[in-house]
Amino acid sequence: MSLASYAVIGLLLITATIMGTTLLLVGRFVRPSRPTPAKLQPYESGVPDVNPPRARFTPRFYLVALLFVIFDVEAIFLYPWAVAFDALALYGYVQAALFVGLLLVGLLYEWKKGALEWV
Amino acid sequence: MSELTTAHFLFLSAALFIIGMVGVLTRRNVLIIFMCVELMLNAVNVTFIGFAWEQNALTGQIFALFVIAVAAAEAVIGLGIVMALSRRLDTVDIDEVRQLRE
Amino acid sequence: MAIEVLIFYLLAGVAIAAAAGVVLARNPVHSAVSLVLSFINVAAIYVVLRAEFLAVAQIIVYTGAIIVLVLFVLMLVQQQDLPEFHGGRPLRRAVGFLLGLALLAEVAAAILTRSLRGAPGSWTPEAVAAVGGNIQAIGRELYSAYMLPIQATALLLLAATIGALFLARPELVEERLAVARRLFTISLAHPRGVDTLQPVAELPAPQDGQLKPAGGDRSLVMARTAEEFTEQPAWGESRR
Numbered sequence A: 001m002s003l004a005s006y007a008v009i010g011l012l013l014i015t016a017t018i019m020g021t022t023l024l025l026v027g028r029f030v031r032p033s034r035p036t037p038a039k040l041q042p043y044e045s046g047v048p049d050v051n052p053p054r055a056r057f058t059p060r061f062y063l064v065a066l067l068f069v070i071f072d073v074e075a076i077f078l079y080p081w082a083v084a085f086d087a088l089a090l091y092g093y094v095q096a097a098l099f100v101g102l103l104l105v106g107l108l109y110e111w112k113k114g115a116l117e118w119v
Numbered sequence B: 001m002s003e004l005t006t007a008h009f010l011f012l013s014a015a016l017f018i019i020g021m022v023g024v025l026t027r028r029n030v031l032i033i034f035m036c037v038e039l040m041l042n043a044v045n046v047t048f049i050g051f052a053w054e055q056n057a058l059t060g061q062i063f064a065l066f067v068i069a070v071a072a073a074e075a076v077i078g079l080g081i082v083m084a085l086s087r088r089l090d091t092v093d094i095d096e097v098r099q100l101r102e
Numbered sequence C: 001m002a003i004e005v006l007i008f009y010l011l012a013g014v015a016i017a018a019a020a021g022v023v024l025a026r027n028p029v030h031s032a033v034s035l036v037l038s039f040i041n042v043a044a045i046y047v048v049l050r051a052e053f054l055a056v057a058q059i060i061v062y063t064g065a066i067i068v069l070v071l072f073v074l075m076l077v078q079q080q081d082l083p084e085f086h087g088g089r090p091l092r093r094a095v096g097f098l099l100g101l102a103l104l105a106e107v108a109a110a111i112l113t114r115s116l117r118g119a120p121g122s123w124t125p126e127a128v129a130a131v132g133g134n135i136q137a138i139g140r141e142l143y144s145a146y147m148l149p150i151q152a153t154a155l156l157l158l159a160a161t162i163g164a165l166f167l168a169r170p171e172l173v174e175e176r177l178a179v180a181r182r183l184f185t186i187s188l189a190h191p192r193g194v195d196t197l198q199p200v201a202e203l204p205a206p207q208d209g210q211l212k213p214a215g216g217d218r219s220l221v222m223a224r225t226a227e228e229f230t231e232q233p234a235w236g237e238s239r240r
Helices: A002-030 A060-083 A085-113 B006-026 B030-054 B060-088 C002-024 C030-050 C052-074 C090-113 C125-129 C132-144 C148-167 C171-184 C226-231
Strands: none
Touching: A002 C002, A060 A085, A060 B006, A060 B060, A060 C052, A060 C148, A085 C132, A085 C148, B006 B030, B006 C002, B006 C090, B030 B060, B030 C002, B030 C030, B030 C052, B030 C226, B060 C052, B060 C090, B060 C132, B060 C148, B060 C171, C002 C030, C030 C052, C052 C132, C132 C148
16 A cells, blocks of 8 residues: 555644644643733834735736746646656657747747846 | 545545535635635546546546646636736726626 | 545545635635645545645645735735625525535435446556656656647647736836826825925926926926826826
8 A cells, every 4th residue: 555655744744733733722822911902003103004005015026926837837747758758758859849849939928028027 | 435436536526616616606706716716626636536546547637737737827817817807996806897797 | 445535534524624614714815725725635635546746736836836826916906895705695695505505416416326437547556656656657648648738738828928928017107097096195285396395486487387396307296186196297107
């Protein structure tokens, strides 16, 4: 049964879960908790926030995240090819080259459009 | 029921799919609806991999891989639309978006 | 073999509970975290079903990339607009749950009364182990019999790249000004560009709507109303 080889990971996960919950629960019950209205304000001696905290970071990061998802999937597809490279020979190589080539078109398009530049 | 059978993961898949479907039908936040659609795609993957496990075939696993790729493309475009929506209309409520309907 | 079933029940229970949490949570961030929990449990079920590569792909793509993107968008869109699930629209909620129950009954009937038969494939656990594991087997199968789907996937990803660039392009100046008009309060008493306090009478006469203070090269914006003020090329924009 190959599942037995994952017993160590399972044990690790169970230990981590028990540790985390135990520590949080112990902290919850041991720490003193005496909240007052002044303590619960976000800034003790500042002006309360009136604007929506909307633009906390620039949408530039968002574009990078979008492109990251695309290339993440590309990496997932290339991984089995790299592992089975010996068995696949030229046919697999041509396929992978076509696959990467098509995505390279996308990368060049991004480059041309200036999406990779940090404005 | 001492052995893992096809029915086990078919029920798991059905449960996940139906929870996702109920979420799509009842929630109004576009982002939650999007997450529920991902849940439904994931449920379909469970079925594919379960049948691949039962039939000793890799076809189901490979199809699940393609489903993951499609889900990623859908995520990119769907969230791009959500962003454009919230930028133009200032809302992510699905009931507020009715420009195409009227 | 009973331990396998036990593990399956544990993982499936947590996955279903977390999926229910996605639908029921009030805070969308809690929904996203529940979704991560559900996905990780499903990935563990993939390991039970001898699909190790898919388990890793699931964690990398779903929890590593897609959920991060969802959380990104959650942070970027306006939070106080997020509508509540609880309260209002009981009819739609009831219809949703009823439809879900009906579909569950239907699927249960189909699972319990029918059985799928087909010729078993050639990739038995021994055959997979002989070629060197699940990833080897997937690589051999994927890149020998699925030429067209792979290239179609590449085209799909290419289309998604172009679509993402189109949707996430920096918005036009007019759009940004419209957002700025909604979000910022404008004080007409203190127009931008006036560095030192000086009486209005000493200002030079405006030339085509603009004039420059002596201290710098920033242009002083002259406006009578708030509408006119926001039409001016302000906030670092230069009208193109």
